[in-house]
Amino acid sequence: MKRYKQYLFDGDPAIIPRTAERHNLDLNTSDTEVQVETEENDLMDIEQDTFINTDAQSTVIEDINVENIYDGDVEDTTYGTTEWNWRIELSKIILNNELNNIYGKIGNLKEFIEHKAFFEKISTTMNKSRGEIFLMILKFSISNELSFSGLINLFKLINSMFETPILPDSRHIIDKLVNPKEGVEYHVVCQECSVYLGKIGDIPSSSICNVCNSTINLKNNTDSTFFTLINPAQQISDLISNHEDYFYYVTNQRVHKQGHISDVYDGKKYTEFVKSLPNEEKDNYVTAVFNTDGAPKFKCSQYSIWPLYLMINELPKEIRTNKLVVCGLLFTNKKPNMTVFLDKFVDLVNKCRVPIKIKNEQRTLKIYVQTCCVDAVARAPFKA
Incomplete structure (x- = not known):
């Protein structure tokens, strides 16, 4: 039609x-x-x-x-x-x-260049805000897997269409906007003996391991094993805020029917966990399942990335499985030793609190990671 x-x-x-x-x-x-x-x-x-x-x-x-x-x-x-x-x-x-009158009669590029409309200034009214254009650029860059240089050039292209720039197009400013450093920690591990060396910034760029005397050059990432930890509080807060009615229903109103299982909330471990919470925390919790799996950075290299995800249970099923929270990345070119990575992850989760407003009531949620879900390849490093 x-x-x-x-x-x-x-x-x-x-x-x-x-x-x-x-x-x-x-x-x-x-x-x-x-x-x-x-x-x-x-x-x-x-x-x-x-x-x-x-x-x-x-x-x-x-x-x-x-x-x-x-x-x-x-x-x-x-x-x-x-x-x-x-x-x-x-x-x-x-x-x-x-547009049909202009482009419908043009058969090739030469005819288009010779057409009078080719050099006429565009007077069409703009119906998008700066924020909408900014988000459209980010979505386009993600969908087309643009490099950071490609993203900068796209901002410059949009600005060139206007008499004065409407968006930031400097590498420094855009880097601060799309790559915030708040809540992100970078840690270094000795590549030879897997001993934890410290945070990047707290140790010299060229260090020597106190255990095996190996030299670690932080300027060359391919010669070192390091991992990042990302505070998941803001990501979790955004997800729950978008589905606060469902979260409120699960934590405040949902009643478990004995012998009836329709979701994770009806499981034995989950119900026992909720009953074990102190009265002041029975409405101020959020549970999660964490997962990780190695992915090679390049097909011809042993270098691999191990992302660590959280799946929030107190979200609708279709949301929780599609909106995973990234809270860690391990970079290594050898078989990973998960001990240090997971130790720091546990410390992060134990300290993490999620400030959020639910039904006009300010709450501070504590994160409880209940289970781990990994495939057969990742199971061995986890057990070790």
Whole structure:
């Protein structure tokens, strides 16, 4: 079905939006039919472009006030009365018709360059905010896997379309916006004996392991094993805030039916955990399952990345499985020793608190990681 027909039904008196070319064609055809019928019947004289023959009736076309028509209400027999901004729709139709007149007649690049519209300045009104454009750029860069340099160039491209820049396009500012350093810790592990050396920034860029006397060069990441820990509080807060009704239902209203299992909340371990909580924490908790699995950075290299995810249980099923929280990354070119990585992860989770407002009530949630889910390949490093 054509786009401009999908809103109307048979017999609907509303004017159907259409391209100017199609509309003019219909008017000319209808005028011809009216003139022929009038001459044959000799009933009355009508002026051209005054009457249209529709369903054997003549309808007077008066001067159309676009604002009155396109700001009015349209009766939709399915959804009821809906307010339509017809001026915007009309401008889109006119613009589409103009584009068809320009590009529809162009056969190749040379004809496009020689067309007068090629050098005309664009006067189309911008209908997006800076924030919307910023998010559109980020989504485009993620979908197309742009490098950071590609992202910078895309910002510069958008700014070049305006007389003055509308978005930041310097590498330093964009790096601060898209790669915040708050809540991120970088740790170094000796590649030879897997001893924890400390945080990056607290130790020299060239260090010597006190256990095996190996030299660690932090400037060359491929010669060292390191991991990052990301505070998950903000990510968890955002997810729960977007589904606070469900979270409130699980933590405050849901009643477990004995012998009936419909979700993780009905499991034995979960119910025992909730009962074991102190009274002041029975509404201020969030549970999670964590998972990790190694992925090679390059097909021809032994270098691998081990991300550590949290799946929040107190979210709807379709959300919790698709919106995992990344809270750690381990980078190594050898078989990983998970002991140090997981020790620091446990310390992070134990200290982490999630400030959030639920039903206009300020809460501070504590994270409880209940289970670990890994495949057979990752199970051995975890047990070790």
